């Protein structure tokens with residue numbers, strides 16, 4: 001049994017089936033972007049990004065903050081959903097929507113705010129798509145008494161005013177991206193004054209803003225340190241399933257950059273539990289089926305070091321699907337490697353299939369899945385149809401959709 005919240009994070013890197021290719025400076029760069037990471041990330045976060053230790057102690061102040069935001073989150077059985085889809089599989093889900101900001105993102109925001117504070121930094125800057133990451137950074141910053149500045153992808157800024165309000169309630173400054181506040185923002189507006197923005201561009205703005213204002217940059221996904229901070233999800237879920245006397249056969253999570261998937265699934269992979277691990281992306285952003293495995297920039301402006309990952313290319317402009325958290329061109333390096341090595345299966349489901357699945361889940365269980373999480377729900381339905389009776393399926397409900405009910409409007413009739 002682990003104590004709640006867990007006392008250590010789990011790092012999958014030493015347990016990967018092949019060595020993880022390290023981040024790299026671009027060959028023709030004038031200055032080192034790895035050096036840049038030193039400037040923009042809290043030192044301890046950077047150390048965690050490059051560590052090959054399997055277990056990392058969680059400081060007590062962070063465990064207290066995890067407790068404050070409701071950790072451990074519930075692990076629930078979805079019995080009426082099982083009945084609704086007519087399966088003899090047993091389906092469990094970890095409910096990250098039970099945190100104050102409504103998604104798993106707070107798990108990675110808390111350590112970054114804490115480690116920034118510990119080195120005397122006055123605030124964090126970051127980007128956000130749908131607003132979940134920005135809200136998490138705003139709350140984590142307010143818990144530790146530092147400031148937060150959030151660049152929010154313009155599409156979402158306009159579609160999701162409630163998320164913006166939530167961030168402002170926690171004390172964040174929120175700008176639509178592209179903005180006039182930074183060089184990459186002004187360049188994008190120069191090319192197209194109605195530019196809708198992307199996560200990558202907003203990331204570039206947040207990084208430049210941190211550099212110019214003496215802040216630290218908080219990274220929401222993709223980098224392996226974020227997946228490690230998210231491991232509290234899977235570590236708790238493992239203990240909770242044990243308490244139910246269950247051993248999961250199939251583990252499922254949706255993938256934007258890979259943080260909730262890695263956080264939920266890696267602790268099971270690390271302890272050899274599970275027969276199938278399914279990573280679910282959107283059909284509309286086909287990085288699993290059409291991406292190539294190569295060194296690419298994690299951000300669209302090409303500021304951060306190159307990482308080896310499955311990617312559609314940093315120039316790729318994701319279509320405006322509702323699941324803002326899934327609008328990203330790449331997949332975390334460790335997860336890309338696990339997919340390449342055949343340990344993790346990739347699946348792609350359309351927004352339409354995800355919304356239908358999410359609606360069925362809401363009607364049977366009462367919990368409204370976030371548009372992102374609804375992709376995992378759709379994969380659960382597919383997996384349940386393929387599974388023998390008695391199969392145990394566990395998935396991560398990465399967030400609730402109560403601030404984005406619009407996605408369900410057209411199909412709720």
Ligand SMILES: *Cc1c(COP(=O)(O)O)cnc(C)c1O
Nearest residue numbers: 221256257258259260325372399
């Ligand atoms: C951000 C987000 C995602 C996607 O990001 P990952 O880093 O892949 O987890 C999924 N679900 C929710 C609710 C999100 O907020």
